[in-house]
Amino acid sequence: MTTFDLAEHPHLRYNPLTGENVLVSPHRAKRPWQGQQEETAAEQKLSHDPNCYLCAGNKRMGEEINPDYEDVFIFQNDFAALQDTTPEGSYEEDELIRVKAERGICRVVCFSPRHDLTLAEMEVSLIRKVIDAWQEQYIELGAKDYISYVQIFENKGAIMGCSNPHPHGQIWAQSSIPSEVAKETFTQEKYFAEKGKSLLSDYLKKEQKLHERIVASNDSFTLLVPFWAVWPFETMIVSNRHFGNMTEMTDAEKDDFAAIIKTATSVYDKVFDISFPYSSGIHQTPTDGAYPGWHFHMHFYPPLLRSASVKKFMVGYELMGNPQRDITPEVSARMLRELYENTKEEPVL
Amino acid sequence: MTTFDLAEHPHLRYNPLTGENVLVSPHRAKRPWQGQQEETAAEQKLSHDPNCYLCAGNKRMGEEINPDYEDVFIFQNDFAALQDTTPEGSYEEDELIRVKAERGICRVVCFSPRHDLTLAEMEVSLIRKVIDAWQEQYIELGAKDYISYVQIFENKGAIMGCSNPHPHGQIWAQSSIPSEVAKETFTQEKYFAEKGKSLLSDYLKKEQKLHERIVASNDSFTLLVPFWAVWPFETMIVSNRHFGNMTEMTDAEKDDFAAIIKTATSVYDKVFDISFPYSSGIHQTPTDGAYPGWHFHMHFYPPLLRSASVKKFMVGYELMGNPQRDITPEVSARMLRELYENTKEEPVL
Ligand SMILES: O=P(O)(O)O[C@H]1O[C@H](CO)[C@@H](O)[C@H](O)[C@H]1O
Ligand SMILES: O=P(O)(O)O[C@H]1O[C@H](CO)[C@@H](O)[C@H](O)[C@H]1O
Numbered sequence: 207m208t209t210f211d212l213a214e215h216p217h218l219r220y221n222p223l224t225g226e227n228v229l230v231s232p233h234r235a236k237r238p239w240q241g242q243q244e245e246t247a248a249e250q251k252l253s254h255d256p257n258c259y260l261c262a263g264n265k266r267m268g269e270e271i272n273p274d275y276e277d278v279f280i281f282q283n284d285f286a287a288l289q290d291t292t293p294e295g296s297y298e299e300d301e302l303i304r305v306k307a308e309r310g311i312c313r314v315v316c317f318s319p320r321h322d323l324t325l326a327e328m329e330v331s332l333i334r335k336v337i338d339a340w341q342e343q344y345i346e347l348g349a350k351d352y353i354s355y356v357q358i359f360e361n362k363g364a365i366m367g368c369s370n371p372h373p374h375g376q377i378w379a380q381s382s383i384p385s386e387v388a389k390e391t392f393t394q395e396k397y398f399a400e401k402g403k404s405l406l407s408d409y410l411k412k413e414q415k416l417h418e419r420i421v422a423s424n425d426s427f428t429l430l431v432p433f434w435a436v437w438p439f440e441t442m443i444v445s446n447r448h449f450g451n452m453t454e455m456t457d458a459e460k461d462d463f464a465a466i467i468k469t470a471t472s473v474y475d476k477v478f479d480i481s482f483p484y485s486s487g488i489h490q491t492p493t494d495g496a497y498p499g500w501h502f503h504m505h506f507y508p509p510l511l512r513s514a515s516v517k518k519f520m521v522g523y524e525l526m527g528n529p530q531r532d533i534t535p536e537v538s539a540r541m542l543r544e545l546y547e548n549t550k551e552e553p554v555l
Numbered sequence: 556m557t558t559f560d561l562a563e564h565p566h567l568r569y570n571p572l573t574g575e576n577v578l579v580s581p582h583r584a585k586r587p588w589q590g591q592q593e594e595t596a597a598e599q600k601l602s603h604d605p606n607c608y609l610c611a612g613n614k615r616m617g618e619e620i621n622p623d624y625e626d627v628f629i630f631q632n633d634f635a636a637l638q639d640t641t642p643e644g645s646y647e648e649d650e651l652i653r654v655k656a657e658r659g660i661c662r663v664v665c666f667s668p669r670h671d672l673t674l675a676e677m678e679v680s681l682i683r684k685v686i687d688a689w690q691e692q693y694i695e696l697g698a699k700d701y702i703s704y705v706q707i708f709e710n711k712g713a714i715m716g717c718s719n720p721h722p723h724g725q726i727w728a729q730s731s732i733p734s735e736v737a738k739e740t741f742t743q744e745k746y747f748a749e750k751g752k753s754l755l756s757d758y759l760k761k762e763q764k765l766h767e768r769i770v771a772s773n774d775s776f777t778l779l780v781p782f783w784a785v786w787p788f789e790t791m792i793v794s795n796r797h798f799g800n801m802t803e804m805t806d807a808e809k810d811d812f813a814a815i816i817k818t819a820t821s822v823y824d825k826v827f828d829i830s831f832p833y834s835s836g837i838h839q840t841p842t843d844g845a846y847p848g849w850h851f852h853m854h855f856y857p858p859l860l861r862s863a864s865v866k867k868f869m870v871g872y873e874l875m876g877n878p879q880r881d882i883t884p885e886v887s888a889r890m891l892r893e894l895y896e897n898t899k900e901e902p903v904l
Contacts, residue, residue: 210644295559
């Protein structure tokens with residue numbers, strides 16, 4: 207009789223942050239590897255592109271002209287999904303037809319005037335400026351009485367719906383707490399109420415002991431593949447210290463956060479020798495109250511599976527049933543960690 | 556002072572089947588329409604392709620040779636994500652590391668030996684044979700003591716991760732109830748316990764009165780855009796009568812189900828004048844007990860937004876926060892309904 211083996215047999219892993227499961231099918235990774243293996247030629251990019259609506263001095267989609275910015279530049283999204291002028295309103299016909307007006311603000315954050323860089327290619331000191339900007343935005347937007355949550359995120363690469371390669375992210379701040387954040391709030395506050403410690407501190411302690419899914423770390427942050435990761439190369443940056451949001455970060459922590467973001471993104475670029483696409487997002491405390499259980503972290507969800515051109519499709523079964531993955535989190539973590547070990551020997555920018 | 560208007564202002568809509576929200580940003584649909592408008596030339600397909608591993612008489616990925624099948628052909632997925640040989644096992648180190656072995660069966664359902672057809676192009680009488688096969692599979696797989704749920708689904712189009720255009724779907728049957736189904740079970744059983752009627756019967760009644768989101772209907776089924784739809788052209792087929800699964804369908808209902816599937820898929824093909832990609836899936840009662848509240852339905856999640864080549868990206872904000880859409884369900888429903896009205900005048904195959 208065979209015994210159950212995580213590295214061999216299909217199984218469900220529970221995500222304690224969302225309360226949901228992922229179906230892991232390790233044996234499927236044995237499918238013939240049909241994806242491409244060649245190095246993809248990097249496209250030539252200008253450091254300033256006259257046709258880019260995010261480059262300094264250029265005209266945007268609307269009428270506005272970008273200033274001659276030097277590091278980070280933030281403006282209101284010209285096609286914002288949320289507006290601060292939305293009038294209040296709601297109706298609940300009954301349980302079945304329920305609507306609530308949603309007020310908010312959408313901004314675009316250009317990480318650098320250099321059109322041809324990515325976070326992976328930026329100097330840590332310049333990533334640090336992005337972090338300062340994120341912190342200021344979190345404070346400014348979170349202080350508004352009608353804002354309950356500030357979502358900072360980046361869509362990188364055309365495959366992630368990003369049509370402009372100029373390094374940039376977005377911030378959507380809104381009056382409700384969005385679904386994913388609500389799930390993480392529920393689980394983290396419950397855990398903290400029961401144990402007096404944060405869920406992610408306890409989880410991190412376990413991972414530090416096992417060292418099977420940790421990719422890299424510094425004094426303030428750990429980069430790891432969560433046990434319950436859904437995307438083939440999903441990772442999470444967790445703060446070593448338990449704090450809820452960016453306002454609580456020390457200066458040293460902000461430097462370390464910049465450094466670990468550089469590590470994460472540059473390791474990614476080595477996976478398939480291309481500028482690795484992903485969506486990333488910072489999860490931190492909602493701004494409408496006190497959340498002692500919340501533990502600051504950042505998710506990276508990269509879509510690729512087998513090569514620069516073969517992605518993981520979250521489709522029929524995943525949409526109707528359950529997220530599913532083939533390669534195990536442990537295998538991905540080992541790949542990323544080995545790439546990191548190699549990276550370390552290279553001179554730092 | 557402006558008053559809140561569903562067709563104008565950003566808002567959250569509640570999905571009573573899953574308990575989650577979708578952020579609707581109607582004004583974003585006013586963005587300049589940059590997608591392509593041209594008719595996409597349909598690719599020439601052979602009725603039997605010697606290189607297709609799903610065509611009759613051909614060799615599959617493994618060693619096996621497909622039989623000379625005449626209508627529907629079902630076989631075990633050669634790279635199944637679930638296996639019926641998985642040994643039992645689980646461990647719960649504590650709340651944070653929780654795993655359960657998952658046993659199951661994955662099958663492929665070829666809808667027709669004709670390589671060049673899709674459900675939209677098949678005669679209703681031949682779609683009916685697919686439905687008979689689905690019903691048999693649901694009964695056979697659901698009867699196994701280690702199976703709790705039978706997920707029938709289709710990924711159509713390369714954009715939905717389907718690499719073979721031969722008309723086919725899949726069935727994944729497994730020992731747990733997957734996340735999406737668990738949510739729908741919770742909400743539907745709760746509603747039924749409280750009201751003695753199914754959630755979807757009450758919802759359908761509302762939609763029939765408003766007639767704003769209904770696309771088409773026949774004696775047994777209604778095709779509509781749910782009030783809480785996430786994907787730009789998402790639809791749902793709901794049975795007019797409250798029953799939980801395919802075993803309860805009458806002969807006439809099976810014919811009507813075939814007809815409404817033909818309607819749904821052929822209306823879709825008119826949206827951008829291409830064979831419309833989607834993932835579809837049937838949601839029905841889990842097979843591990845009695846679920847009096849469950850109401851049979853089928854979801855269609857098409858990825859396209861603006862043209863044959865511009866899809867809706869569910870990325871940064873959607874993955875970190877909340878599903879989001881631009882075009883309102885009412886606008887999509889009107890488009891689909893008008894296309895349906897035109898279709899009706901064409902001679903039926
Ligand atoms: O089983 P297939 O067709 O190879 O694979 C397709 O459908 C599966 C079920 O939705 C997904 O897990 C895969 O990502 C997708 O490419
Ligand atoms: O706002 P953008 O960059 O135009 O749009 C991109 O990110 C948004 C937020 O994740 C998504 O809603 C869009 O589907 C995506 O294309």
